[in-house]
Amino acid sequence: MLDTQRVTDRRRVFDQLLEVTVLLGRDMTGALARDGLTDSRAHLLWVLDATGPSTQRALADALEVTARTVTALVDGLEASGHVTREPHPTDRRALLVTPTAVGRSTMDRLKAGHVQAADDLLAGLPAADVAALARGLDHVLARLRDLTS
């Protein structure tokens, strides 16, 4: 195989990855919007669901944003009824952001949506091809983690 062909193939995969990024992002954002959530607020809720009630400081670290940004996101999620601010049991400076029943059921729906989306995207692709795709993506992700670390 000619070297120029190899370069072309790589470029093709890169363009495919960029398009996946755009379309998958659009699809996810649309799904969240139907639940009245923006990307950033859903991300916070997602972290909260994984870790349990957390201080805003811990959320800022997990989301890699400033404390100011978390204040704004929690303000929004509190207004929409997804979370509450509870007093911290031992540190009177801190607040524990806690999902409400609405917040928990929203997260359950989002997680079910992920399983559904996984099924939709890969429906009709033979198991061997799914496995090959997973291996290729593993390689790309390893390189990507190197580049962005």
Add this chain to the structure above:
Amino acid sequence: MLDTQRVTDRRRVFDQLLEVTVLLGRDMTGALARDGLTDSRAHLLWVLDATGPSTQRALADALEVTARTVTALVDGLEASGHVTREPHPTDRRALLVTPTAVGRSTMDRLKAGHVQAADDLLAGLPAADVAALARGLDHVLARLRDLTS
């Protein structure tokens, strides 16, 4: 192969795609920031590079945003010296957004960066695996285009 295994594999690929979306987006945004561009402004410049001098109306349609948004983006790109607003030769209502020499050389650098990134991400992956990855991504993209259309 058990059906539960198949579901697990699909879910794994979906999670990989989500991580690619996050990391690739972060990497791209970082590269653009080094050129003093935001994602949205780079997108406009990208379209402009592909189509040549365009009216703001045409750009709004291509970017799928409102005319007001294009006004703001062009304001920014004009201030940073990447584009100019030129009179339209026949329609005195319209303006032709036109890349400057700086804008063109910035685009050349971005395009070279894409080729470099494609090489970096797929370095060390055998040609047959690159081809398999491309086929898998083709399948996913076809499904994704269906879902988001």
Add this chain to the structure above:
DNA sequence: TATTGTTATACTCTATAACTATA
């Protein structure tokens, strides 16, 4: 002194609506 979260302020992207100049 250091840390948690807030207020103050600012910038970017985005949208809708009203308006001007032109077609």
Add this chain to the structure above:
DNA sequence: TATAGTTATAGAGTATAACAATA
């Protein structure tokens, strides 16, 4: 009457800096 682009206004996400309460 319709279209191109701007001004006016608003909301979301993000940041830095100054500040209050608490550790």
